[in-house]
Amino acid sequence: MALFRFKQKEQTPKIKLVNLHKTFGRKKVLNGLNLEVYPGESVVIIGGSGTGKSVTLKCILGLLSPDSGYIEMDGHRLDQLSLRDRAETIGQIGMLFQSGALFDSLSVWENVAFSLIQNKKIKKDEARKIAVSKLAQVGLGRDVASVYPADLSGGMKKRVGLARAIATDPSVIFFDEPTTGLDPIMSDVINELIVSTVKNLGATALTITHDMNSARKIADRIAMLYEGKIIWVGTVKELDKTKNPYVRQFVAGSAQGPIKTEIKANQ
Amino acid sequence: MTQKLEWRFVNKLGRVVLNFFKATGELGLFTMETVYHCMTPPFYGKAFLRQLVEIGFYSLPVVALTTLFSGMVIALQTYSGFSSISAEGAVAMVVLISVTRELAPVMAGLMVAGRIGAAMAAEIGTMRVTEQIDALSTLSTNPYKYLIAPRIVAGIVMLPVLVLIGDIIGICGGYMIGVSKLDFNATTYLTNTWEYLKPMDIISGLVKASVFGFIITLMGCYNGFHSQGGAQGVGQATTNAVVSASILILIFNYILTEIFFTI
Structure with a gap:
């Protein structure tokens, strides 16, 4: 693992998100998000509903503009590229x-x-x-x-x-909640398809999901998004050993813990 | 308490004014971006041809019916009004002028706004809420070029064609009533029509039709493109597209009439 990390540091990240901020009205969705995805690896972002997972993908795809911060692909800042170059760079993404x-x-x-x-x-x-x-x-x-x-x-x-x-x-593939709405068997079929197609293409994959079975199957590394920030990054093995209370609560799927789900009714 | 009420009123008024300017600004930007993409490649020929058929061919029956009956009604009304001052001979001219200058472009515009504007807003709105427009972008296809530009250009091109056909059918409607019900001589009616036919009457109607075509497709595309939420959002977008296009057609009809016939 140490060797894997050393190798990562030597490489230019395929995708690098630096201090991304995005606000909708009064709601801060991204609040200083940082993440690096290296060529050929599969990173899964986990997190509850409304924590900014889809917004992160949309910012990378250029469907939304971050309020501040920047995104790099292959070492090039997307906001500094010409329109044509940016379209070409984003065109690598499926x-x-x-x-x-x-x-x-x-x-x-x-x-x-x-x-x-x-x-x-x-x-x-x-x-x-x-x-x-x-x-x-x-x-x-x-x-x-x-x-x-x-x-x-x-x-x-x-x-x-x-x-x-x-x-x-494509050299990069994004998966937005790939198993949502599917039965467990079909979910596993889709997970296996994702793993095999990404492997066959040699592509870099970035997946967002709250399905832990899917995350364990697809991910080389897992990143936990909470309140607009990445609060934890690690491998699947590290996920099981982590003492981070937020990650532990999310993985256990427990209502008890530091993550409070907003329930406004009757309050 | 009174002060509170006043503040609440000012607050609401301010929000309405701000929303109005926000919507106007958004529509302005959307229009500029649309015009830019209509004039720069790539052009999607197949999508354009599909829209020509959708707007032109499939709207023809409804435009033909409305202009036919409008021409017939104008002939009847003019006769009943003008016979009291013994000016029945002007029926052919009045039918000609009313149909070519006003009735055909406005009726066709309103009918197409109901048919095409609503359909465009619903289709593009559904594409928006089901992420199909985002999917287009991720497939390196500009939604303005693929979805909006073909519709706008087809609207600008096809509305004048529909109105030209509507002109002919409307005048035929007047002729049918004139000859069969009001006992006009067929040759005299046609001669009168031909004599009073001025290119400006036809041209002004066609220019109006082009502007209406732009308005209808623009409002359909704009409201669909900016629809939010689910089925309710798409329904709202459809209603807004038809209502805003109809109102704008009537406003621009006045403006264009003033430009053509008073300046």
Whole structure:
């Protein structure tokens, strides 16, 4: 482990978040968030609902702008890049959305091949072949390619979303709550797919979840987000041994502890 | 107590004024960004063609019906009013001017606002709340270019086409009533119509239609793009799109009429 950490320090982080702050109205969502994700590793951010996990991903993707702080990718500050360079850098990221976010006006294969056709200008026939092979990688057959997202189950939507996220062989993949809304068996199938696809692509992965089974399966390192800050980072083994009361409470899923869930009703 | 009430009133008034300026500013920025993306590549030809069909072809029946009946009603009303001063001969001219200058562009605008503005706000709003617009961005596709620009340009192009067809159908409606019910001679009615036909009447209607097309699609896209929450947010966006487009159509109709015919 010591060697692994030494190696990390030598490398330029693939993604580096430095002192990120983000406020919505009076609510401080990110409050000085710092995190480094190294090339080829899989980092999982855990934390309760409303702690800023999705906001963190959206800030990296450029869908939201942080109020202060900055984000680096491959050592380049995103806010200092030209619009074109920034779009190109962010274009390396594939994203699996919590709800799948599939385009319901397009068929499954058109969803998967969207970026190939629109941006890489690959011909339709060839793009379809690539889409079908990506669908096969996530365990979906050729027969699914022509149906529309409305006809798919939740688990299938996640798989199609995963196929779309890896269609352009991205060097970074984000997973937003990949197992939410799925039964335990399908959750495990998705977790295994995530592990294998990330491994096959040699990609860097950043996942946000509050599903501890998923975190244990996917993560090289786990970071705990609480009140807009990363309060703990460690490996899965370290997670089980930590004495951090916040992490222990979250992992145990206990209502008793330093993390107080806001319950405003009747107060 | 009175002071408290006064403060509360000032507070509420201030919030309304601030919200108004905030919304106006947001709409202004959205419009500028939209215009910029309409003029710079990449252009999505297929999405544009799909919108041309959606706005033009599928709106044709409703525009045809409204302009047909508007032309028929104008012929009847003009006859009943003008016959008292023995000016029945002006029916063809009045039908022509009212249909081309006002009725076809405004009726088509309002009908398309109800049909297309609502559909756009609902579709884009649903895409917003289901993260499909965020997904577009992560797939290196600018939502303004892929979703908004094709709709706006299709609206600007297709509304004049619809209005031109509406002009012809509206005048035909007047002709049908004139000849079949008011006993006008068919040739005389057509000759009168042709004689009074001025290019400016048609052009002003078409320019109005283009502006209305821009307003309808802009309000549909803007409200959909900024919808929040779930089904309720999308419903609200749809209502706002239709109401704001309809009001703006009536306001801009007045402004354009003043520009064309009084300056």
